[in-house]
Amino acid sequence: MTSTLEQAPPTTPDRRTRVARFLADNGALVGLVVLCVALFIATPDFLTGRNLLNIGIQVSTVAVLAFGVTFVIVAGGIDLSVGSVAALSSMVSGWFFASAGLPGWLALLAGLLTGLLTGVVNGLASAYGRLPSFIATLAMLSVARGLTLVISDGRPIPTSPQVSFLGSDVGPVPVPVIVLVLAALVASFVLNRTVVGRSMYAVGGNPEAARLSGLPVQRILVTVFALSGLFAALAGLLLAGRLDSAQPQAAVGYELDAIAAVVIGGASLAGGVGRISGTVIGALVLVVIRNGLNLLNVTSFWQQVVIGLVIAIAVGFDVLRRRTRTG
Amino acid sequence: MTQQPLLTLERVSKSFGPVTVVSDVTVHVHAGAVQVLLGENGAGKSTLIKMMAGVHQPDGGRVLVDGRPVQLPNVHAAEQLGIATIHQELNLVGSLSVAENVMMGRIPTRFGLVDRRELRARARAALDLIGLDVDVDARVGDLGIARQQLVEIAKALSVDARILVLDEPTAALTRRETENLFRVVAQLRARGVGMVFISHHLDEIAEIGDTVLVLRDGHAVAEVPASTPEDELVRLMVGRSIDEQYPRGTGPVAEGTEVLAVDGLSSAGSFSDISFRVRQGEVLGIAGLVGAGRTELLRAIAGADRYDAGTVTVRGRRLRPGDVGAAVAAGVGHVPEDRKAQGLVLDASVNDNLGYATLASTARMGLVDFAGQRRRAEQVAGTLRIRMHDIDQPVRSLSGGNQQKAVFGRWVIAGSTVLLLDEPTRGVDVGAKVEIYELINAITAGGGAIVMVSSELPEVLGMSDRVLVMRDGRIAGELSAAEATQDAVMTLATRDVAPAQP
Numbered sequence: 001m002t003s004t005l006e007q008a009p010p011t012t013p014d015r016r017t018r019v020a021r022f023l024a025d026n027g028a029l030v031g032l033v034v035l036c037v038a039l040f041i042a043t044p045d046f047l048t049g050r051n052l053l054n055i056g057i058q059v060s061t062v063a064v065l066a067f068g069v070t071f072v073i074v075a076g077g078i079d080l081s082v083g084s085v086a087a088l089s090s091m092v093s094g095w096f097f098a099s100a101g102l103p104g105w106l107a108l109l110a111g112l113l114t115g116l117l118t119g120v121v122n123g124l125a126s127a128y129g130r131l132p133s134f135i136a137t138l139a140m141l142s143v144a145r146g147l148t149l150v151i152s153d154g155r156p157i158p159t160s161p162q163v164s165f166l167g168s169d170v171g172p173v174p175v176p177v178i179v180l181v182l183a184a185l186v187a188s189f190v191l192n193r194t195v196v197g198r199s200m201y202a203v204g205g206n207p208e209a210a211r212l213s214g215l216p217v218q219r220i221l222v223t224v225f226a227l228s229g230l231f232a233a234l235a236g237l238l239l240a241g242r243l244d245s246a247q248p249q250a251a252v253g254y255e256l257d258a259i260a261a262v263v264i265g266g267a268s269l270a271g272g273v274g275r276i277s278g279t280v281i282g283a284l285v286l287v288v289i290r291n292g293l294n295l296l297n298v299t300s301f302w303q304q305v306v307i308g309l310v311i312a313i314a315v316g317f318d319v320l321r322r323r324t325r326t327g
Numbered sequence: 328m329t330q331q332p333l334l335t336l337e338r339v340s341k342s343f344g345p346v347t348v349v350s351d352v353t354v355h356v357h358a359g360a361v362q363v364l365l366g367e368n369g370a371g372k373s374t375l376i377k378m379m380a381g382v383h384q385p386d387g388g389r390v391l392v393d394g395r396p397v398q399l400p401n402v403h404a405a406e407q408l409g410i411a412t413i414h415q416e417l418n419l420v421g422s423l424s425v426a427e428n429v430m431m432g433r434i435p436t437r438f439g440l441v442d443r444r445e446l447r448a449r450a451r452a453a454l455d456l457i458g459l460d461v462d463v464d465a466r467v468g469d470l471g472i473a474r475q476q477l478v479e480i481a482k483a484l485s486v487d488a489r490i491l492v493l494d495e496p497t498a499a500l501t502r503r504e505t506e507n508l509f510r511v512v513a514q515l516r517a518r519g520v521g522m523v524f525i526s527h528h529l530d531e532i533a534e535i536g537d538t539v540l541v542l543r544d545g546h547a548v549a550e551v552p553a554s555t556p557e558d559e560l561v562r563l564m565v566g567r568s569i570d571e572q573y574p575r576g577t578g579p580v581a582e583g584t585e586v587l588a589v590d591g592l593s594s595a596g597s598f599s600d601i602s603f604r605v606r607q608g609e610v611l612g613i614a615g616l617v618g619a620g621r622t623e624l625l626r627a628i629a630g631a632d633r634y635d636a637g638t639v640t641v642r643g644r645r646l647r648p649g650d651v652g653a654a655v656a657a658g659v660g661h662v663p664e665d666r667k668a669q670g671l672v673l674d675a676s677v678n679d680n681l682g683y684a685t686l687a688s689t690a691r692m693g694l695v696d697f698a699g700q701r702r703r704a705e706q707v708a709g710t711l712r713i714r715m716h717d718i719d720q721p722v723r724s725l726s727g728g729n730q731q732k733a734v735f736g737r738w739v740i741a742g743s744t745v746l747l748l749d750e751p752t753r754g755v756d757v758g759a760k761v762e763i764y765e766l767i768n769a770i771t772a773g774g775g776a777i778v779m780v781s782s783e784l785p786e787v788l789g790m791s792d793r794v795l796v797m798r799d800g801r802i803a804g805e806l807s808a809a810e811a812t813q814d815a816v817m818t819l820a821t822r823d824v825a826p827a828q829p
Binding site for chain 1: 629631651652655656661663668669670672673674675683684686687690693695737
């Protein structure tokens with residue numbers, strides 16, 4: 001048996017098909033590079049240190065939010081609540097510092113814990129309560145935003161110095177960019193190296209097969225949503241740090257950016273497919289387009305049109321690729 | 328019965344790829360008569376009725392309605408000619424009312440709006456045709472399966488069906504519901520409707536049928552009156568010897584220790600009061616017809632579904648109901664009925680699929696043991712001879728037999744000692760089948776125990792040391808390898824067991 005395998009002619013695809021395969025597999029990355037080159041030619045303002053740092057800061061919030069959503073989408077669910085959870089977490093953190101007088105670092109932890117807990121609630125509702133995750137997290141989107149407004153009475157709350165540090169710079173490097181890199185490493189480690197991370201792919205790919213193999217599907221789902229909540233809280237604190245205050249209307253609609261970043265990065269909403277590196281690229285694509293259109297003085301109204309088309313093209317391209325491969 | 332048949336399939340044949348499922352079969356359906364189709368699973372009954380319904384088109388032969396050749400390119404064409412099929416999966420919308428379902432596609436309107444009064448009146452008239460007394464405004468989903476079936480029959484008749492094909496209509500019915508259905512069938516027969524009836528319950532045939540066409544391996548083997556004795560029907564149905572393709576030794580099994588004990592296991596609507604023991608080194612076959620509760624029983628033992636009463640004990644440890652993880656930890660492995668839907672994550676690699684059951688148990692501090700998982704997967708892929716170019720290729724790209732070996736391999740890696748196999752060779756080619764049988768032998772030789780559910784009777788007889796026969800969710804009997812013949816199993820599987828029970 002092994003000898004026939006060894007004798008089989010090695011299947012070396014010629015260089016053209018290999019290049020084509022690479023382009024197809026890394027469509028988002030190729031798109032990002034093309035985009036950057038085009039902007040570099042179109043405007044001298046794009047490739048400046050200041051603008052790149054600006055992009056870095058903007059991408060950090062979207063990407064950190066999207067890391068959590070990546071877990072959920074890989075496991076076959078969806079999380080619509082991350083924008084609201086980000087706002088609630090930063091608001092709770094601000095309240096504990098400004099109104100309850102907790103030490104700054106404890107207030108920061110309280111914010112992260114808030115995100116974790118809302119995520120656990122999402123997970124329980126969807127894994128044990130059998131609510132579709134779309135519905136469970138849609139409810140949380142509303143509840144978390146409502147609680148944010150209740151706590152803040154609709155007014156911004158100043159944040160602790162520790163949270164404000166998240167919005168500052170270390171030398172020339174903005175702290176959000178450092179947090180982004182660390183968060184990406186942690187998220188990637190969880191997804192690729194841990195039992196729970198590998199199980200997410202099985203649960204998203206075929207929940208019944210995962211269950212019949214003895215994987216604790218419900219517990220995995222709770223963990224997935226808890227992680228999503230935790231990353232949302234971190235993104236919320238990054239956002240608050242930049243503004244030195246927790247805003248009641250922070251991160252409104254960010255869940256859609258996060259989902260878009262994950263999907264542009266090559267994840268499948270059907271579950272079982274997705275990578276953190278893809279999500280980083282997806283978030284960069286979104287932010288660079290927005291940044292470039294700003295530099296080119298395109299109005300924000302048209303920006304929305306362009307972003308929408310990019311999402312449609314990215315996903316359409318992906319569907320096409322999958323069809324040609326399986327068909 | 329000298330008048331012209333309403334419907335004739337004349338010398339029809341049908342193949343799917345290289346497999347011929349119906350070969351040169353002729354069936355007549357006469358007005359006011361019930362034509363029974365009888366045969367084992369896979370004998371070609373459902374392909375025949377799908378040709379009547381316009382779902383499949385015959386490769387050879389003709390379809391005649393009222394003596395004239397017709398084409399049935401689709402379901403709609405068959406309905407136009409008055410041929411209606413009541414499938415096992417009913418074609419109703421549970422969330423709509425009885426009236427809306429009966430009049431589906433023909434909802435009466437006034438000025439573009441639904442004319443509710445007319446809708447109710449026409450639906451009522453249709454239900455009255457078969458004397459069905461249900462509220463036309465009731466939601467269909469709230470009715471029991473028996474009444475849903477009658478609603479569907481009423482719907483068929485209201486579009487002037489003259490030929491009614493009933494595909495195992497009694498499979499999901501209680502005895503009383505069945506009697507009620509038979510009353511309706513008798514009325515329809517008196518009104519001149521021609522019917523085709525499929526049932527695995529031999530006792531129903533004499534009660535409801537006129538003539539019986541017996542099918543075996545796609546051929547019509549006999550056409551006999553419905554009054555033919557059941558023993559004779561069974562003989563006609565199976566009447567073939569088993570090939571020597573089963574490598575199971577037939578010597579007496581050494582008395583191994585008991586590894587699996589099932590006691591009084593019951594689950595409402597699926598099976599009740601099931602008890603049996605399995606010893607080390609033993610293959611216990613579970614035979615029975617589709618719907619006898621075999622798959623449900625196996626799933627309950629594996630922890631895939633909860634049950635209402637009874638216990639499952641593995642090597643003295645009682646398993647928590649509905650907990651697959653506990654069953655796996657106790658050494659139970661489950662090879663489910665449908666490997667694509669339940670066994671494999673198709674887009675994941677062979678390596679990943681082989682490793683799911685050991686992902687957590689071999690991990691260190693929550694981190695996957697990648698090197699070990701791969702080593703074990705490669706080893707098992709080698710011993711089971713899983714044919715692939717690369718252990719990282721998606722399992723979707725393997726052939727059916729190799730996919731099935733991947734599901735087995737997962738449990739081999741996990742060191743499972745009690746394997747529950749549900750249709751282990753379904754959709755697997757002959758060569759891989761024998762390899763799976765050899766694997767079963769290797770597992771039992773190594774001290775494992777196997778419970779195997781299969782609808783392929785020769786497989787059950789060829790590979791089992793003992794055979795349990797199930798019917799209607801109960802154990803109808805137990806046969807030793809020596810006693811287990813096709814006749815003996817089919818007799819137990821199709822006869823009513825109720826009188827035999829105290």
